[in-house]
Amino acid sequence: MTLKIGIARETAPGERRVAVTPETCRKLVAAGAEVHVERGSGAGAHFPDLAYEEAGAVLADGAAAAVADADAVLCVQPPAAAGIAALKEGAVLVGILQPQLDEARGAAIAQRGVVAFPLERLPRTTRAQAMDVLSSQAGMAGYKAVLIAAVLAPRFFPMLTTAAGTIRPSKVLVIGAGVAGLQAIATARRLGAQVEGFDVRPETREQIESLGGRFLDLGVSAAGEGGYARQLTDEERAEQQRRLGEHLRSVDVVVCTAAVPGRPAPRIVTAEMAAGMKPGSVIVDLAAETGGNCELTRRGETVEHAGVVVAGPLDLASQGAQHASEMYARNVLNFVQLLLKDGALAFDWDDELLARTVWPERPAAAG
Template structure:
């Protein structure tokens, strides 16, 4: 029996430096019986040279050959539609594929009969933690967002005692206490700032405080399903905005991290709130890729909003491509290990991690009628 061929292409999205497999994970894929073929230069942006992949047991080939021969294709972002259309019917594709973001991508996946696994659909369960690419990449994004804020802020983050007097620490507010937000709290605290964290889910108070931050209570509680917040009612939103707007006048730096995969980011910081902030204040909107938490955010740009610097950086995880790729590749390896063994692909559709991640969703087979 011919071993299954796993292909890895160089990512082609603008600014994307991550790679879906590292020499470490290639070695483990080969140990599971796969033939791994990688496009030359695929890992260079993340610091992984071709020779390291060859030593791990991979081969190299041009993109067209990989697309033609792959039984499974591993990716960070969704391959272009023409790449998907050139894959063999039934090819397995694993990555942050976001089919809901493109009708043409949906059509190609359906028409070619591809077995697509958009990893953003992975259930948020204890067993899935080792495969959770959203969490691993959000950690890097939260870290980088605070470093960007520290660079843009016209002030020190820590308290300093100097011959010229004492410099008070910067007051930093982190909005959203998911993985990115908690990493942002921890990073700002390490830099010496006075840190507050806000989230509408009351259970995050303990997490924020465990990292040295102070929980900002705005009197709104909106815990939802799957670890995410539910949508606020009009009354809750009005109360949140009233209290948050009053508080932002005393804050030096805001880092926004509130996002739910597959949905537009909630607007939390209004233009009037920005106008009420002190000149020299900074907002870094990590949620810019899904529209932003701040009404003044321009995705991909840093603007001056009447003396307040508002940054909407894109591709934050890719800015830390080495560690982001290492984490992502391990997540992907753990997921692929659910159906790759002995050089063959075998899918157990009773496994909820496969059944709930695959797209299009598989039809549920009806139970046989009673005699």
Template sequence: MAAAKITIGVARETAPGERRVALTPETAKKLVAAGTEVRIERGAGFAAGFTDEAYAAAGAQPVDNAAAALDDADVVLCVQPPPVERLRVLREGAVLVGLLAPHADPDRAAAITDRGLVAFPLERLPRTTRAQAMDVLSSQAGMAGYKAVLIAAQLAPRFFPMLTTAAGTIRPSKVLIVGAGVAGLQAIATARRLGAQVEGFDVRPETREQIESLGGKFLDLGVSAAGEGGYARPLTDEERAEQQRRLGEHLKGIDVIVTTAAVPGRPAPKIISAAMVAGMKPGSVIVDLAAETGGNCESTRPGETVEIDGVTVAGPLNLASSGAVHASEMYARNVYNFVSLLVRDPALAFDWDDELLAKTVWPERVAVDPGGPVDAPPASA
């Protein structure tokens, strides 16, 4: 008798405003070719431009509801975590892959552990060269950085490029991108394509070359916060005060700011103070890409666009979802590449010597897999 196939399930995303999907027809076809059975809730990809017919043509099975897609699945793929009540009825020991943020919701964390789910929150993935093809944070940040600049251009009461017209010459907008991670670099590139005069600011001095390679000017405020793993370290009180003073003076001549700075696992650092906003020119615009973790600007209101003494401050949420087609394509490829580490026809396999698995899995020690007991990952995971 032939062994049962690994079953992979995908349901509609339930988070408000979420348009992305964790599986595209392209990646469904690859998973089916790898010997798995793929079930997807009808309409799950529609908001991202993928029809049920396209999934069926790729070999996936469209099913009528989330229960049919997920409850008996060996592997559940998602963008944002399924509702807690859904987690509690997944098959015991099922594998869950997505942006799960278990520490953000005690009920979600309890559901994962109580059900013995083998959860892989992809935000925990080590950011190594080998992991680049699975790095959902980077792929989604690229879309967010792109969209943030388009929002800024729409809100700004001026052109971005220099124009020579019959009514005279229009000078280019001065745009400052705060933070030179993936989102920030994409924002710099996008603002340059729109013709703006672009500066990039980051407390990590090693980002100068990246900013300049995209045509931006590196804003050097004389304060360095180079840290480990490519992330910034927190500034001392003295460093922050000096940075604030110099940055505040500089912002008086800036037309548009896009902030993207983040410290993993912590609230977004406050870089733009209310006093700095008060010192900016009327008509200036700030788009705070860090709004979801508290914002880089003290005046940001997550999910809102407000005007403060003539300065517009926008705090958009889940920007990657607004580019759902390409964001989903990138995300689904990232997920497929990660799941390929697990899928070994005809069963799932966990190689806890692989740091990408051992350092991503949550909880850190796993005692159950879909086929029965397995060795826990090492204590250093």
């Protein structure tokens, strides 16, 4: 029996990405799957229906037709609870699902017996890198954040020598040296800015410096065991905040990227610290969706406080929907290939990538 894979058009506000591109559709078809794609699914990322048809997809009129009786449904954002309830019983659902954040969604998954693979739960191991949607999408977010900062800043980023005199380069500080932060550092450097990077993990110094940035050392180390940051004491945190506040007075642009998966974003830049920055300074907060790293951040808004502009953009990866979709779709394809054997679904629960990603969690085998 042919494996049916369904892709419905994304309906979340601002979402332009798609979970399957014509490139990955062709590979799924070559693996023996029948791929049904709702018409217009790739339009937001500029993948026309004709490209899917040429890749071997069956075009469906409407979401219900695309996912009806599908053995596996691939998505970017999770379907609504009603959409999940309409899936085939026992169907596989793969995407950024976050079932624990929506009680109705989680209940629908459980009640329908859906085998859900929330890709944000994927273990961060070397083998999983080719499937790591959080990293691939964070790269686009970091890139776009710097471009937003460059538009909002009333300054050039690079140093310029002109007939009207020399323009000094903008000084950019990137807080957080994860994938988004490192991409932001690299992008700001390409634009010619003087770039610094700050992270509580001192081992990120080498990564920041390899991209041409300067590691901002505030004299407080959060180095812990196994490469993880430890919790700072109240005294250490207060000293870190004091030194950061003083340093921000000389910074033109701050890009905040610090995030903790499944938890609200850590507050790093207080209102007082932001108000102490030079008039015309800019803060772009990638963590706006989970509360923001800056106390002044307003989700989805750009505000001004004491002459400092604070932007809390949403859906940054979707702003680069074409390349973001290409990366995301390849991540999904690599994961789905773990589920396929001879063109059919097969679950190897001894594979830690499957066992640790599936939701609800499966009890460990006895013995």
